[in-house]
Amino acid sequence: MMGTEQSRALVRRYFDSLTARDWDTFAAVLADDVVYEMPQSRERITGKERYVRFNQEYPGEWELALTRLVADGATAAASISFVMDGEHQVGLAFFELADGLVAQVTDFWPEPNEPPPGREHLVERLPGRLDHFGPGR
Amino acid sequence: MMGTEQSRALVRRYFDSLTARDWDTFAAVLADDVVYEMPQSRERITGKERYVRFNQEYPGEWELALTRLVADGATAAASISFVMDGEHQVGLAFFELADGLVAQVTDFWPEPNEPPPGREHLVERLPGRLDHFGPGR
Numbered sequence: 001m002m003g004t005e006q007s008r009a010l011v012r013r014y015f016d017s018l019t020a021r022d023w024d025t026f027a028a029v030l031a032d033d034v035v036y037e038m039p040q041s042r043e044r045i046t047g048k049e050r051y052v053r054f055n056q057e058y059p060g061e062w063e064l065a066l067t068r069l070v071a072d073g074a075t076a077a078a079s080i081s082f083v084m085d086g087e088h089q090v091g092l093a094f095f096e097l098a099d100g101l102v103a104q105v106t107d108f109w110p111e112p113n114e115p116p117p118g119r120e121h122l123v124e125r126l127p128g129r130l131d132h133f134g135p136g137r
Numbered sequence: 138m139m140g141t142e143q144s145r146a147l148v149r150r151y152f153d154s155l156t157a158r159d160w161d162t163f164a165a166v167l168a169d170d171v172v173y174e175m176p177q178s179r180e181r182i183t184g185k186e187r188y189v190r191f192n193q194e195y196p197g198e199w200e201l202a203l204t205r206l207v208a209d210g211a212t213a214a215a216s217i218s219f220v221m222d223g224e225h226q227v228g229l230a231f232f233e234l235a236d237g238l239v240a241q242v243t244d245f246w247p248e249p250n251e252p253p254p255g256r257e258h259l260v261e262r263l264p265g266r267l268d269h270f271g272p273g274r
Contacts, residue, residue, distance in 0.1 A: 004141075038252075041250050041251060044262075045260055072141065077207045090176065090245070092247070108229060109250075110246060113248075115178040119194070124183070126180070126181055
């Protein structure tokens with residue numbers, strides 16, 4: 001059974017090693033049968049080897065920064081600020097953790113959009129980029 | 138200072154009262170100066186009265202079900218399955234909680250997309266709808 005502090009440290013190590021392209025450390029935080037899912041494109045990657053390779057082969061110049069981290073027993077959620085070829089994106093991930101390792105990651109990549117009409121009387125529009133939330137805790 | 142169990146119960150009450158259109162209970166979980174943000178459209182709603190009204194006026198026939206809930210001290214993250222006029226969507230929310238009330242909600246609504254070419258050798262495509270994750274904990 002994983003505790004919240006252990007989960008928090010594990011997810012930090014996941015993102016720190018990914019940011020550093022430290023593939024040995026990244027592989028070491030993953031369960032052998034890790035499952036990575038991107039529900040928006042209905043894609044699934046199964047197994048440590050493929051998932052490390054997916055990240056190694058990821059095209060473009062990218063940097064990421066953790067902006068939120070919520071850990072709760074053997075689950076966690078995070079948001080990241082992701083800059084790809086100069087374009088800012090937000091990534092949202094839910095984690096399932098087991099035996100000190102990352103067992104499942106579910107990743108979402110919401111995109112900018114325009115609000116539907118009819119709620120202007122309640123809403124203000126913010127300047128700037130998607131998700132202005134600052135560096136993570 | 139809010140504890141994890143209190144936060145978890147508060148976020149459940151937030152979604153339960155929203156699902157039930159129980160506006161009195163919904164208003165009672167919100168701080169007077171609650172801030173609701175949708176970073177994708179750079180929209181912000183400030184204050185309990187406006188935010189309750191936003192939900193009361195939300196157009197269309199909708200149902201929601203909580204699918205994930207991660208609580209961590211005075212923060213939480215959740216995913217919901219949202220069906221609007223027969224169409225399934227996934228909503229993702231991060232919460233800031235204070236004094237037993239919801240102080241901030243940041244909502245994301247990722248949309249289905251097609252994967253870029255070049256990773257077919259690592260990925261399987263799943264049938265079915267966006268985010269097949271089941272009912273929440």
